[in-house]
Amino acid sequence: MEDTTSPSDSIDTKHINAIHKDRWISIAVRYDEFSRFVMEFILPFKKHLHDKFCITYFYHRMGSNNNVIQLNFVTSPFYYQREIKPLLVDMLNDYFGEVYLQSNYSISAIDLTMCEHKVGLDGIDLQNLKLFSTEDLYTSPITYSIGVQGGKALSELLSVSSEILLFEASSNNHFIQKQDCIEKAISFNLIFLYYFIPDRYNQYEFLSWVCESMFSQMDNNSVNILADLEISYFEQKEQLLAYIDFIEDSLSSAELFEDDWMNAWKEACCKYKNRLDELSESGKLTMPYDVKDNPTIRCKIDNKTYQSWQIAYFMVSSIDGQLGINFNTELNILFWLKRTLTELYRND
Numbered sequence: 001m002e003d004t005t006s007p008s009d010s011i012d013t014k015h016i017n018a019i020h021k022d023r024w025i026s027i028a029v030r031y032d033e034f035s036r037f038v039m040e041f042i043l044p045f046k047k048h049l050h051d052k053f054c055i056t057y058f059y060h061r062m063g064s065n066n067n068v069i070q071l072n073f074v075t076s077p078f079y080y081q082r083e084i085k086p087l088l089v090d091m092l093n094d095y096f097g098e099v100y101l102q103s104n105y106s107i108s109a110i111d112l113t114m115c116e117h118k119v120g121l122d123g124i125d126l127q128n129l130k131l132f133s134t135e136d137l138y139t140s141p142i143t144y145s146i147g148v149q150g151g152k153a154l155s156e157l158l159s160v161s162s163e164i165l166l167f168e169a170s171s172n173n174h175f176i177q178k179q180d181c182i183e184k185a186i187s188f189n190l191i192f193l194y195y196f197i198p199d200r201y202n203q204y205e206f207l208s209w210v211c212e213s214m215f216s217q218m219d220n221n222s223v224n225i226l227a228d229l230e231i232s233y234f235e236q237k238e239q240l241l242a243y244i245d246f247i248e249d250s251l252s253s254a255e256l257f258e259d260d261w262m263n264a265w266k267e268a269c270c271k272y273k274n275r276l277d278e279l280s281e282s283g284k285l286t287m288p289y290d291v292k293d294n295p296t297i298r299c300k301i302d303n304k305t306y307q308s309w310q311i312a313y314f315m316v317s318s319i320d321g322q323l324g325i326n327f328n329t330e331l332n333i334l335f336w337l338k339r340t341l342t343e344l345y346r347n348d
Helices: 014-018 034-051 077-105 148-172 178-196 200-235 237-252 260-281 303-322 327-347
Strands: 023-030 056-062 068-075 132-135
Touching: 023 077, 034 056, 034 068, 034 077, 034 148, 056 148, 056 303, 068 077, 077 132, 148 260, 148 303, 178 237, 178 260, 178 303, 178 327, 200 237, 200 303, 200 327, 237 327, 303 327
Parallel strands: none
Antiparallel strands: 023 068, 023 132, 056 068
């Protein structure tokens, strides 16, 4: 009997399907000036890839204190190799230019031979990054604390805050100015904490832990810095108290904010908090660490609370990174929130 099976019928297509399977990718780039890099590189890069339908769930995040930013997104290996990497090289060359590259890196043009890859299981070395790097199968750092499903959900939530900020920048033809960044960070953080750490006293304990952890990184300068922070807090104490009360009242009464972006962020926080709760109930949200092993936690909390703190710390610092806020300014913001909650807690 004649075999009527075509050659394609007997081909194993798994290797073909694999190149179209979506996964998280991370690109880290050392930038020169944050606002300029956002406007002249990130926005055109993101727009081109969205127009080509190459990516989903895009978010940006400062990776360290030495001018490194991470661009994280979901794409397939096919698009990554065929579209994204060539575009990345071309746009970096256009952005930096031959003069800058020659004076800073002694090269006339960037190519993929300059790309640094991750080191084993440690990911990309952001501290010693020369110019740019790629991580083809990116795992968000929070994943190691709460599991793969939780890390994925928080990465998707970060794509919402990133979209809000980048949309506003593209609409106004400039990135948010410094004072506006501080106000935005306070609003983002307050709305997030309302959903993810709803108890006000728990919020205060969380912020106390974060601030102490940040102070511990400052060696012998923390006493003077604390004094300066107290002064800056009292200079705007009444405004902070009024604003936090306004945010909490609006959230608890389900009133719409005047700004659409705040309503979008509120809906996203509510949605993803519910998703994480579902993951927790189904056993897919894991906590491999014991709070007893962390000497920086001075108050008495259980592992479930510690898990919520890990999530909150990752999200707050990531959002501040999306705004281009550096370590010192972030400490200011978190300290102001902590001190304001102290006053509100005393008044309750």
